[in-house]
Amino acid sequence: MKVFERNVINNAGETLGKRSIEAARFWRMSAYESTGGFNAEQIAFEEIQPTLRYIESGGVIRRAVFTRVYHDEKQVYLHDVLRKKAYYFSVMDRTMSSEEGGLRKALERWYFFRPVLYTWGNLKNYIRHPLLTMGMLWMYVCLTVIGVAAVLKGGTRHSGDLAKADKA
Template sequence: MKPKVSIVFSTYNNSECIEKCLESCLKQSYANVDVIIADDGSTDDTTLRIHRLARQADKRVRVLQLSHGERGIARVAAVQEAKQEAADYILIIDSDMILEEGMIDHLMDAVMNTEVGAYIIPEEAFTTYRNFFSKVKVFERNIINNAGEDVGKRSIEAARFWKMSEYISTGGFNAGQISFEEIQPTLRYLEKGGKVKRAVHTRLYHDEKKVLLRELLAKKAYYFTAMDRTLSSESGGFRKALERWYFFRPVLYRKDNIKRYMRHPLLFTGMIFMYGCLSFLGIYGIVKGRIARSNRFVQTEKIK
């Protein structure tokens, strides 16, 4: 029997993409793979679509029905289920991703008999929408993902394919974090000397869907309000965040990415504008969060 691989992801009201995602998981040719989905209380027909496909997949798909909470809680539940099912490896994806054919086979060939404990999988962003900021977001994500095979300490990418024992050694996701929880296990693993590589021989296709600037900023503003909690939950959290802040990411200054900026000046301008807006929101959110935490501390002291 080949080692067991569990593909795990959470989903919430994502009926637009869920079928393509799940179909790509079920089409994997690797012999011993299952899919664990934590549904975070979807109110549309997401779960209906999942169960319709799951009926055709025998016991390879398990759905955890959760009440709506934070994304991190659903992810932790899916990973915990994979642990209980004695998975040897886990592939952690998002429900708007599509796996390349033969991905699990490629990853298993790469990881066997190596000291690499986790792999970052390059993502190729795409969208079927033609509005400006949908194009900008796809351009930006493909710039970030053009980073070569080696993983630097200032990488912002999260490892998605793990030896289960190595993932457990990191402590896994912190369910209480609302922002940037996805990358924390990777950062902790690198800090303790773990080996992470980028799996340049395969890829994930990431559907960015329709991106409107106002909706993007509103979503990020929510995450940034919890940023102070995220920074305080990790040792050296503020330093780590600053090193990986939008304009400080080394991948942006790779020679071949600079050539892309020159070929697409309008999209590059849109990306810089988007980063400027997000940086302002981030600073505001961090300051607001620290003030709120300070006020709570003062009130607690008064009660004492």
């Protein structure tokens, strides 16, 4: 199901947009430095912030769609995804408060608000693979509940939580 989701996300075309959840992997140094770079205070979703700042300032980032390089999700279980994301959501307030318009930007990229989910190619994939689609939607519902609960709770900042979650 995670492979199916990755294929859905990758079906967004060649250019990253401001609602993308992908981070640029290769930069010209001057372009990267123009973003302000990586903010070490951010814990959740910090890797996409320079990309988003670059796009917001008018920069263009393209996917290397011609490479046939695939993201290997390995063996991923829903429980593990939820536990990992629960940690990231619990500290997401650091990222949101350190970026101008952070909450609004986070909501624009929230699972069900991603335009890539509604492209014609992906709609056809949903029809072809109804079980994978239902699994992906269920994962998004679960992640939404966890994310909303974390935001309402105000986020807890325990640096050892992820290490504990990974050991479990």
